[in-house]
Amino acid sequence: MPVLLGTPRKGRMSEYAARLVWSEVEKRQGVETELVDVATLPIPVDDAGEGAKDPELAETMNRADALVIVAPEYNHGYPGLLKHVLDTNLPEYIHKAAGIVGVSAGVFGGARMIQNLVPVLRELGLVTIFWDVNFTSVHSRFDEDGALLDETFLPRIEKFLDELLWMAATLRYGRENVPLGGSA
Amino acid sequence: MIHTCPRCGAETNHQADKLVDPTSRAEARETTVLGGVLVAVFACPRCGWIDSRRNRAEDEG
Numbered sequence: 392m393p394v395l396l397g398t399p400r401k402g403r404m405s406e407y408a409a410r411l412v413w414s415e416v417e418k419r420q421g422v423e424t425e426l427v428d429v430a431t432l433p434i435p436v437d438d439a440g441e442g443a444k445d446p447e448l449a450e451t452m453n454r455a456d457a458l459v460i461v462a463p464e465y466n467h468g469y470p471g472l473l474k475h476v477l478d479t480n481l482p483e484y485i486h487k488a489a490g491i492v493g494v495s496a497g498v499f500g501g502a503r504m505i506q507n508l509v510p511v512l513r514e515l516g517l518v519t520i521f522w523d524v525n526f527t528s529v530h531s532r533f534d535e536d537g538a539l540l541d542e543t544f545l546p547r548i549e550k551f552l553d554e555l556l557w558m559a560a561t562l563r564y565g566r567e568n569v570p571l572g573g574s575a
Numbered sequence: 576m577i578h579t580c581p582r583c584g585a586e587t588n589h590q591a592d593k594l595v596d597p598t599s600r601a602e603a604r605e606t607t608v609l610g611g612v613l614v615a616v617f618a619c620p621r622c623g624w625i626d627s628r629r630n631r632a633e634d635e636g
Contacts, residue, residue, distance in 0.1 A: 566625075
């Protein structure tokens with residue numbers, strides 16, 4: 392279950408949120424995870440879609456049963472580079488679970504970004520869950536070293552991951568055992 | 576449609592057909608009544624690997 396940090400912006404607070412969620416995923420028994428940072432992916436910008444596919448990222452997404460996306464809200468939308476990166480794969484995502492963690496400096500916690508991102512994920516074949524994590528007022532949630540200051544986020548992340556792992560396991564069974572147009 | 580896993584050789588499960596826009600003039604010429612190109616997606620029940628194949632128009636039946 393990779394955790395995708397969806398912004399390259401300098402001074403990004405989403406990195407703290409992503410590292411926190413990633414550390415919580417790592418605590419789950421039997422779950423392999425890695426932090427994938429859009430800022431360091433070798434994805435060209437002179438092409439798009441599967442033409443810009445990075446083999447290493449494609450392999451990660453192929454092996455994944457679920458994807459966590461941690462992204463800030465920029466001008467009510469998702470970061471452009473996140474969309475560019477997501478678009479480089481397609482079959483690797485299909486019938487896999489996705490959960491979104493929104494981050495914002497304001498009171499909405501990335502809610503408008505999430506609303507805009509969900510239809511994109513749907514078109515990519517991902518199955519979004521009904522739990523989100525919303526880091527509102529993010530500058531007050533972490534200290535300067537990235538340590539969480541508000542532990543009320545931990546049970547929210549726990550519920551989010553519970554649901555995501557359930558969906559991941561269910562969809563894995565379906566991918567591998569339920570034929571298209573048929574039944575198990 | 577029998578498809579085997581390119582990683583481990585097991586027979587895969589045809590789990591999805593995804594309609595995508597054509598990415599070339601050649602694919603656009605093959606676009607059929609569905610309005611795009613079908614990508615057939617397979618999952619391996621042995622190793623979990625995902626494989627896919629862009630279907631030619633004549634495969635669409």
